[in-house]
Amino acid sequence: MLGNSFGSCTLWPYVFKCETLHLMATENITVGSHVWIEDPDDSWIDGVVSKITGKDAEVKASSGKTITGKLSKIYPKDMEAAPAGVDDMTKLSYLHEPGVLQNLKTRYELNEIYTYTGNILIAINPFQKLPHIYGSHMMQQYRGAPLGELSPHVFAVADVAYRAMVNESKSNSILVSGESGAGKTETTKMLMRYLAYLGGRAATEGRTVEQQVLESNPVLEAFGNAKTVRNNNSSRFGKFVEIQFDKHGRISGAAVRTYLLERSRVCQVSDPERNYHCFYLLCAAPQEEVDKYKLGSPQSYHYLNQSKCYELVGVSDAQEYLETRRAMDIVGISSKEQEAIFRVIAAILHLGNTAFAKGKDADSSLPKDDQAKFHLHTTAELLMCDAKALEDALCKRVMVTPEEVIKRSLDPRSATINRDGLAKTLYSRLFDWLVDKINNSIGQDPNSKFLIGVLDIYGFESFKANSFEQFCINFTNEKLQQHFNQHVFKMEQEEYTKEKINWSYIEFVDNQDVLDLIEKKPGGVIALLDEACMFPKSTHETFANKLYQTFKTHKRFIKPKLSRTDFTIAHYAGDVQYQSDQFLDKNKDYVVPEHQDLLSASKCSFVAGLFPPLPEETSKSAKFSSIGSRFKVVLLYVCLHGFG
Structure with a gap:
C-alpha cells in the first residue's frame, strides 16, 4: 500500500499504536520535561514544562513565549532523535503527530522526500524535478531488493508488489491517496514506469503494451486534468489502472477504468483555476488548425474567460498540443479520429458563446445577437448537424403526452442551462470514448494470470462550497x-x-x-x-x-x-x-431527447457514434x-x- 500524504488514513494503524503509548508517556511528563505543545501559529512547537497545575501544564517554548495547555494534549519530545531523522517512522521513540511531522520536516529539508511507516510509503511533493532519483540506474538498484534494504522509494513499493505477484502467485494493488497537489498523478506515473521496466519485453513489431499504457497518461491528462487553486495539473477524475501479467511475469495486457469526471468544470470555472487543458491546447495549436475551427484566444470564450488564468507558468500549451497528438498516435487514435475529437472540443467552445435573449413570444428565447448566431452556426458546422435543428434543441423542449406532442419554448435562462447541459454531455461522452479507445488499443489479456492495480484517488475534500x-x-x-x-x-x-x-x-x-x-x-x-x-x-x-x-x-x-x-x-x-x-x-446521467436525436443524426460518424440509438425501454425506471x-x-x- 502506498499513501503520499501524512494526513491520509493510511497512517491510522500506526497512530492508534502511538495513542496507546501516549497515554503511558503522559504519566511521565513532569516539570523540566522536553515536550511538544500545540501552537495556533506553528501547529506544534517544542519547549520545556515549567509548571504543572492539576490537568494543565505551562510550557516555556524554545521561541521564548509561554504556552498553557491540557496535559493530555502535550507530547514528549525525543531528545535523542537522530539529527537526520529516521527512514522508517516505526523507529521513532514517540510515534505521535508532532514526532511524525518533525521527522518528515527534517528529512524533507535534506531532500529526502520518501519515508516509510512500516510497509506504507509517505511521499512529500518536492515541487521540482528530481530526475536523478528516477533514472534507469535507480530502477536497477531497487530490482529485487527487499523492502527497507535501500532508502525509501516509490520503486521499492512497486517492486514488493511485483515480487509478491511472481513468487506468491497473487494479484496486488497499490493505493495512491492524498490531498490535491500532493503528487498522486506523478507518483502513479513512476509506479507504472517501474512496472513496465520489470514486466516489459523488447519491442518487436509495433507498439508494446507497456509503451501504450505509459503513453495513455498524457492523453488522459490533456482531457481529464485542469489547473486548480492547489495544483496546476490536477486530475479531475478517478483512475484505476489494471496491468495484466502472464505466467512469466511479463505484461500481457492492461485496462484503464475511470470514474467521476468533474463534468461541471466544462461550463463553470472559478478564478484562478482553468478548464480542462485540451481547450487551451487547441487554442494554441498551429495556425492552420486554429483557422480550421474558427477559433480565437482563450479570452474569447465564455467557458474559459470566467477565470483570468489562461496560461501556466513554465508550460507551453502549443508544445503540449503537439505532445498530446504524438501520444494519441502511440495509443492508436487515428489522425481522422484526432481531427474529429478536436472538432468536438472546438464545438463546445463555440457552443458556450451561444448566448440567448428574449424571443417575441412569452417565455421564449433566440440567439442574442449576430455574434451568438455566428457561434451557433459554427457549432452546427463542426458537429455536422442542421443549424436550425440545433437552435430548436437549445431553445425548445418537446413534451409528449398521451394525447399529443407539444413543443414548448424555453426562456433565456432555461435555454442557457439547456446549452450547458449539452456541452457537459458532449464532453463526458468524448472522455468516455477516449478511455474505451485506449483500452481497445492496448488490449486486455483474457488469459492473464495476475494483475497489479494502481488506484489514483482523490483525497478527502472539504471546501467552502461542497457539491x-x-x-x-x-x-x-x-x-x-x-x-x-x-x-x-x-x-x-x-x-x-x-x-x-x-x-x-x-x-x-x-x-x-x-x-x-x-x-x-x-x-x-x-x-x-x-x-x-x-x-x-x-x-x-x-x-x-x-x-x-x-x-x-x-x-x-x-x-x-x-x-x-x-x-x-x-x-x-x-x-x-x-x-x-x-x-x-x-x-x-440523462441526455435530453432533443440533443440525442440531433447528434445521433450528425453527418460526422464520430459525433453520431458518441450518441448511439437508445434501446427500446418499457419502463420509466429503466430509462433512469x-x-x-x-x-x-x-x-x-x-x-x-x-x-x-
Whole structure:
C-alpha cells in the first residue's frame, strides 16, 4: 500500500499504536520535561514544562513565549532523535503527530522526500524535478531488493508488489491517496514506469503494451486534468489502472477504468483555476488548425474567460498540443479520429458563446445577437448537424403526452442551462470514448494470470462550497477507510499477539454507520437522491426535506441551523456541509431527447457514434441512470478486485 500524504488514513494503524503509548508517556511528563505543545501559529512547537497545575501544564517554548495547555494534549519530545531523522517512522521513540511531522520536516529539508511507516510509503511533493532519483540506474538498484534494504522509494513499493505477484502467485494493488497537489498523478506515473521496466519485453513489431499504457497518461491528462487553486495539473477524475501479467511475469495486457469526471468544470470555472487543458491546447495549436475551427484566444470564450488564468507558468500549451497528438498516435487514435475529437472540443467552445435573449413570444428565447448566431452556426458546422435543428434543441423542449406532442419554448435562462447541459454531455461522452479507445488499443489479456492495480484517488475534500462531486469523493474515502479498519487494524493486532506483546485489545473507530447513511437501501442518501431524480416535481428543497425527515435522529447527519437545503455529514475525517442545490441535476446521467436525436443524426460518424440509438425501454425506471448508483458499483469493483 502506498499513501503520499501524512494526513491520509493510511497512517491510522500506526497512530492508534502511538495513542496507546501516549497515554503511558503522559504519566511521565513532569516539570523540566522536553515536550511538544500545540501552537495556533506553528501547529506544534517544542519547549520545556515549567509548571504543572492539576490537568494543565505551562510550557516555556524554545521561541521564548509561554504556552498553557491540557496535559493530555502535550507530547514528549525525543531528545535523542537522530539529527537526520529516521527512514522508517516505526523507529521513532514517540510515534505521535508532532514526532511524525518533525521527522518528515527534517528529512524533507535534506531532500529526502520518501519515508516509510512500516510497509506504507509517505511521499512529500518536492515541487521540482528530481530526475536523478528516477533514472534507469535507480530502477536497477531497487530490482529485487527487499523492502527497507535501500532508502525509501516509490520503486521499492512497486517492486514488493511485483515480487509478491511472481513468487506468491497473487494479484496486488497499490493505493495512491492524498490531498490535491500532493503528487498522486506523478507518483502513479513512476509506479507504472517501474512496472513496465520489470514486466516489459523488447519491442518487436509495433507498439508494446507497456509503451501504450505509459503513453495513455498524457492523453488522459490533456482531457481529464485542469489547473486548480492547489495544483496546476490536477486530475479531475478517478483512475484505476489494471496491468495484466502472464505466467512469466511479463505484461500481457492492461485496462484503464475511470470514474467521476468533474463534468461541471466544462461550463463553470472559478478564478484562478482553468478548464480542462485540451481547450487551451487547441487554442494554441498551429495556425492552420486554429483557422480550421474558427477559433480565437482563450479570452474569447465564455467557458474559459470566467477565470483570468489562461496560461501556466513554465508550460507551453502549443508544445503540449503537439505532445498530446504524438501520444494519441502511440495509443492508436487515428489522425481522422484526432481531427474529429478536436472538432468536438472546438464545438463546445463555440457552443458556450451561444448566448440567448428574449424571443417575441412569452417565455421564449433566440440567439442574442449576430455574434451568438455566428457561434451557433459554427457549432452546427463542426458537429455536422442542421443549424436550425440545433437552435430548436437549445431553445425548445418537446413534451409528449398521451394525447399529443407539444413543443414548448424555453426562456433565456432555461435555454442557457439547456446549452450547458449539452456541452457537459458532449464532453463526458468524448472522455468516455477516449478511455474505451485506449483500452481497445492496448488490449486486455483474457488469459492473464495476475494483475497489479494502481488506484489514483482523490483525497478527502472539504471546501467552502461542497457539491455532489465532494459527496462522492468523500464516500470513496469512507469506503477505503473501512477497508483499512477491517484489514490493517486486524493485521496489526494479530501481529501484536504473534509477537507476544503485552497489550490490551483496542476497539478502533468503525465508520459503518456513515456508509449505511450514504449507501444503504432503500433509505440511504443515494437511494433517496435517486428517488427524487425519478419524480418530475422533485426539487433540491423537497430532497433536502426528505433527508431531514429520514435522518433527524441519525448521529452522523446534521441539519445546519442557517440553511434550509444544506446538510452536514459527520465523516471519519471531519464534518462536511453539502449544498444540495445541484445534487439532482448532477446525479442524472440523462441526455435530453432533443440533443440525442440531433447528434445521433450528425453527418460526422464520430459525433453520431458518441450518441448511439437508445434501446427500446418499457419502463420509466429503466430509462433512469444514476451517477451515484453507478459510482457505487464501480467502487465495489475496485474494492473487490483491487483490495479484496
